[in-house]
Amino acid sequence: MTAPAGQRGRGRPRDPRTDQAILAAALELFTEHGHAGTSIEQIARRAGVGKLTVYRRWGSKDELIAAAVESARGEIPSPGIGDLDGMSYAQISQVIAEALPGSARTLAEPGYRAMLAQVFGSSVTHPGLMAAFWNDHILPRRRTAHLALSRAVDEGVLPPETDIEALIDMTVGAVVYRLLRPEPPDADELLAYLRSVYEQAGMIPRR
Amino acid sequence: MTAPAGQRGRGRPRDPRTDQAILAAALELFTEHGHAGTSIEQIARRAGVGKLTVYRRWGSKDELIAAAVESARGEIPSPGIGDLDGMSYAQISQVIAEALPGSARTLAEPGYRAMLAQVFGSSVTHPGLMAAFWNDHILPRRRTAHLALSRAVDEGVLPPETDIEALIDMTVGAVVYRLLRPEPPDADELLAYLRSVYEQAGMIPRR
Structure with a gap:
């Protein structure tokens, strides 16, 4: 070197x-x-x-x-935490719901999916790369998710014993897992999937 | 060829x-x-x-x-669906809870984690390998999880609108995601993590 x-x-x-x-x-x-x-x-x-x-x-x-x-991160829309502070659960979850179609389009792109696979594939041999992905692609979204779920608990939408950190991991994990599974989804399928998972997590209300 | x-x-x-x-x-x-x-x-x-x-x-x-x-699959204990059929939610979730320490030990092994990373890393370039992993490592556990969550809904532990498939993806996804994140957990940390996620999913009751 x-x-x-x-x-x-x-x-x-x-x-x-x-x-x-x-x-x-x-x-x-x-x-x-x-x-x-x-x-x-x-x-x-x-x-x-x-x-x-x-x-x-x-x-x-x-x-x-x-x-x-x-x-590659810039392509995924993500509402900033500053925009959301002071909003109610209904308002935050609406912002999150409105960002889902754009996220679905980017995440369903073959190139993004292939990059994601390589990042996860190198997670043990090159952990620095996963750390970069984690900091740049995941953490900013986790903060938004945390605020939404905290409000949901505060307002009684989710029960007080809710494990917010576990629920965020479960949401992010499900999306990564779905993207890297055999038979990848197209943007419409992925949007429907994101909605199911976000609803189940309480990140957005059920329709 | x-x-x-x-x-x-x-x-x-x-x-x-x-x-x-x-x-x-x-x-x-x-x-x-x-x-x-x-x-x-x-x-x-x-x-x-x-x-x-x-x-x-x-x-x-x-x-x-x-x-x-x-x-590599044989190393993870997994209760068979035949053993669980006819059991109540309390009984099934107890079987699942008892299998968690063994799963945590195997999943936390550096070799298993490294294999998992390579499988996920080759998911786009060699989807056949991910399909094999899916069929052998994941699907048998999904069936057990599905039975547990169905019983939980039947017995009113989880609400009737529960999206069982989404919840299973979220559980599996969180575990994979935790394993491949920077700063991997040891067996004890992973067991605590598995319990948090399984509890949040309703797969096992909260302690």
Whole structure:
């Protein structure tokens, strides 16, 4: 790792289009071949840049792939916690319900599903990648979910003995599990599935 | 695939110890390197047999790895559906609760967790492997869970609008998700976690 570190020069101005091309190439290659099957050299070649250009920006393959996984996050709509604070359960759950169709479309994309599989697949061999996914894709949504379920308990929609953390894990877990099961859902099937699970969790009211 | 098929001779007597050695080698290599990083040649070498010996038993790497994943299943205790039919919710949930410590021990083993990660990681690139895992590791447990939750609804422990299938996905999903998250649990932590999730699902009564 001495050579790459020595080649870095983080202070110089960077062209954001180069960053984006490298991140897109890294995401594609990781999605297709996983962490073990992807090299910095392949990423540089696909992005049309030299290896040194990559190493100037990211010090290691781990860092670069984690950044690429983070870059895929922007596509999933997620209401921020600031917007929801002070809202009632009915209001928060409506915001969550309205975000579900967009989430279903993104999550049902073959590329997202393939990336998710690679992240989970590398969770034991490369836990840093799962940590990046966890921080960038999951945690912000957990905060929203936590607020919704706390309000549901406060307002008597859910019983006081509700285990909110367990219920959030169960909701996230069910969605990941459904996406990676044989016979993947299309966006409409996934939306129906998300609604069932969110209703069962009390995250949104039953229709 | 013509050559391997021509080499097969499934009628001849087989030494079960050879089968076991090949399955163990396949499971180890798959767990360490994933589907893409494992070859029949490596499996044969680690098992101390020739490639033809492997091909006589399994026609392809896919078949062999699926059989190896299936072979890991026997370690998780699971009450059969036949034992539970005719039991009350209290009786079924007691059987389920008693099986949890054994499940926690097996699931928390680093080897099981690593295998699970590889199975989920190959879910998009090699769906056949996920299908094998699904059929052998998950489905038998789903039937038990379904019976428990149906009884819970029948006896008024859970409300009539309970979405049993969603609740089972949520339970299985949470466990997989917890196992593959950063900072994996040891057997005691996992047992406490299983109890929280099973209680929240209504699979076992709250203590």
